[in-house]
Amino acid sequence: MTTKKSKIIYTLTDEAPLLATYSLLPIIRTFSAPAGIEITTSDISVAARILAEFSDHLKPEQQVPDNLAELGRLTQKPDTNIIKLPNISASVPQLIKAIEELQAKGYAVPDYPGSPKTEEEKTIKLRYGKVLGSAVNPVLREGNSDRRAPAAVKRYAQKHPHSMGEWSQASQSHVSHMREGDFYHNEKSMTLDKSCTVSMVLETKSGKSIVLKENVALEKHEVVDSMYMSKKALCDFYEEQMEDARKSGVMFSLHVKATMMKVSHPIVFGHAVKVFYKDAFAKHGKLFDELGVNVNNGLSSIYDKISVLPQTQREQIKKDLHACHEHRPELAMVDSAKGITNFHVPSDVIVDASMPAMIRNSGKMWGADGRPKDTKAVMPESTFARIYQEMINFCKTHGAFDPATMGTVPNVGLMAKKAEEYGSHDKTFEIPEAGTANIVDENGKVLLEQHVEQGDIWRMCTVKDDAIRDWVKLAVTRARLSGMPAVFWLDEYRPHENELIKKVRTYLKDHDTKGLDIQIMSQTRAMRYTLERVIRGGNTISVTGNILRDYLTDLFPIMELGTSAKMLSIVPLMAGGGLFETGAGGSAPKHVQQLTEENHLRWDSL
Structure with a gap:
């Protein structure tokens, strides 16, 4: 008779969770060994996922297995137990930094093509897309x-x-969301009465038929939605809210989740930056396009791309950007000391972390002078923005929670x-041309239909x-x-x-x-x-x-x-195993500081 040894797979990720692992994992192994439990590790860091995706570019000794795909297969087995640490939902700037680090260490992974022109560059961008955003969670979370x-x-x-x-009834802080033109107001939904295979097809007003996504297999009784956000309604909304914040004297802050919603929210973020700095874009937009500025990556993209220009031209652009602030509201700051605003990069202000922090801080965010101030929290999509306003209303009435x-x-x-x-990331598209956006089954039957304009997000x-x-x-x-x-x-x-x-x-x-x-x-x-x-x-x-x-x-x-x-975070896998999520992600300045000062690695974040 043989007894199968129990095994727990512990994932290796990035930043604070990885640093903490060097301290915590030996402790876990020490406690589990007497119980006959084997702890193995699986590297699903951003770097490991880049190397796995581009193994065809590497020397044989540099190649690594696709650990994420293997873990995905294991979630379908009843005896699988995975401890999943927080992982980065990488934004484009974070991805580019990871690529540069790997290249500096001798890994010949390709550059990230922000504006691909050749077919090869388009393919490379698509492959890097698998590493962007929340690439890990949908694969591993095979349970509720x-x-x-x-x-x-x-x-x-x-x-x-x-x-x-403390909260004051006089607080001017509030949440602003769209009241028309967003996903909530442009949604259609149905439950399928039979399984089918569908495609997402754009029938343009000019007579073209563009297949944006094909061969999506859907099951009987599955719920299917089609929704879009209007670009015009979004930009009009931003203009109104910026003017309202300026007149009322509160700070303007934008709260999206461009990491998880890696297709739609960077676009939503980019429009906010462009509207705020519209005068500078009107003057320098052609040059920005020539330089390859991607406004969806925030102000940092502009500063990065103009660094190659002559100093006088560079200083003029910076002056024109700063001039926009004269007739705009004050922006909430990410780092007041360094002058980094809410618009610097899309991954700096993540709604599920930033809104609780704001509510816990009397509804205030930090101004350019380093002081907390009342804030207009702008969350364009109305579907879930209302819950934060409800909590703010409650705090104004009852005071802070105890x-x-x-x-x-x-x-x-x-x-x-x-x-x-x-x-929905692989089924989200920025509409290239006005027309009708249809979800069509294999027999050509239109299941859901939307009328969209160029630039809308469907x-x-x-x-x-x-x-x-x-x-x-x-x-x-x-x-x-x-x-x-x-x-x-x-x-x-x-x-x-x-x-x-x-x-x-x-x-x-x-x-x-x-x-x-x-x-x-x-x-x-x-x-x-x-x-x-x-x-x-x-x-x-x-x-x-x-x-x-x-x-x-x-x-x-x-x-x-x-x-x-x-928090205790358990995902009972539908196949019978268990996924146990632990800790909070983020960068690791406190860990590094403590290590250098005390030669001690903290692990309380896990």
């Missing part, structure tokens, strides 16, 4: 999400409460099989039926085990979520819910209900879609614990 604060961590936070900024007494808000998130917007999202069934089951299980009320945050006026509501009501009947408090509410109502309980010490499970899973599992832990790094 169960995130909660462990009881011991919650008790410690209550006993040793972190600081919270970590010593507030309740807890665990989350059950719909995440499996690339659910919803977070699985995407298709999907959710598998078995993922929804599993999500509902997990919600019922957590409600039963915890004894907490569970609220599905679903808006019946949003077509996609209306389809989900029908399924949730159906699948709840498959479970014994006697004695359980399970409700369905719109996002704003669910937030209000949850906060009214939280402030009295009540606990409430939030049951949400994929984006809100991400947002709320930062928002509430940061209020409750001061950090989201100490």
